[in-house]
Amino acid sequence: xxxxxxxxxxxxxxxxxxxxxxxxxxxxxxxxxxxxxxxxxxxxxxxxxxxxxxxxxxxxxxxxxxxxxxxxxxxxxxxxxxxxxxxxxxxxxxxxxxxxxxxxxxxxxxxxxxx
Amino acid sequence: xxxxxxxxxxxxxxxxxxxxxxxxxxxxxxxxxxxxxxxxxxxxxxxxxxxxxxxxxxxxxxxxxxxxxxxxxxxxxxxxxxxxxxxxxxxxxxxxxxxxxxxxxxxxxxxx
Numbered sequence: 001x002x003x004x005x006x007x008x009x010x011x012x013x014x015x016x017x018x019x020x021x022x023x024x025x026x027x028x029x030x031x032x033x034x035x036x037x038x039x040x041x042x043x044x045x046x047x048x049x050x051x052x053x054x055x056x057x058x059x060x061x062x063x064x065x066x067x068x069x070x071x072x073x074x075x076x077x078x079x080x081x082x083x084x085x086x087x088x089x090x091x092x093x094x095x096x097x098x099x100x101x102x103x104x105x106x107x108x109x110x111x112x113x114x115x
Numbered sequence: 116x117x118x119x120x121x122x123x124x125x126x127x128x129x130x131x132x133x134x135x136x137x138x139x140x141x142x143x144x145x146x147x148x149x150x151x152x153x154x155x156x157x158x159x160x161x162x163x164x165x166x167x168x169x170x171x172x173x174x175x176x177x178x179x180x181x182x183x184x185x186x187x188x189x190x191x192x193x194x195x196x197x198x199x200x201x202x203x204x205x206x207x208x209x210x211x212x213x214x215x216x217x218x219x220x221x222x223x224x225x226x227x
Contacts, residue, residue, distance in 0.1 A: 004158065033214065042119070042204050042217030043159070056214065091158060095213070102213065106158035
């Protein structure tokens with residue numbers, strides 16, 4: 001594809017609902033990253049994958065957050081029993097290879113609002 | 116915890132003015148530093164990447180400098196234009212980790 005795409009672009013959930021956010025990386029990109037950006041803040045790292053392997057999930061804020069990339073392409077970030085503090089923009093990024101300094105290409109984000 | 120801070124948080128300048136955005140980081144053992152631009156409702160666009168061994172990078176009207184010893188970077192924008200209005204984020208990479216640690220951003224508005 002032309003770039004990283006994310007869906008849905010906007011999601012409103014009632015507190016306690018489960019949500020699933022999708023990321024389609026650039027075709028052929030090995031690495032995939034998820035970041036969370038609260039209002040007025042910079043993005044914060046959540047987790048990343050190399051192909052289907054989740055190499056680092058140290059940024060996931062709680063066990064309600066779960067990410068997967070079963071076939072090494074599309075990734076899904078799932079949030080169970082959403083809370084108001086989960087309201088944020090969730091950004092996905094991909095890079096061609098896994099390496100320090102490799103350019104990460106970002107998607108437009110999914111804006112999640114938990115009521 | 117590694118922290119990245121950006122000053123000012125917001126800036127408004129008239130068109131044509133030169134300006135400097137600041138970024139500071141607490142842990143000087145960075146691998147590289149990047150400057151990104153974020154437009155409302157859109158993802159981040161990488162502007163410049165400076166390796167830890169470099170002092171500066173230039174692209175068009177943009178110049179980014181890096182001083183590892185003092186834990187600082189600056190983004191210089193020459194002859195600002197209304198189209199430069201956006202939020203500018205700096206991000207650092209440490210060691211062998213590929214993840215980015217972002218600053219809080221500077222929201223820039225260039226007025227006519």
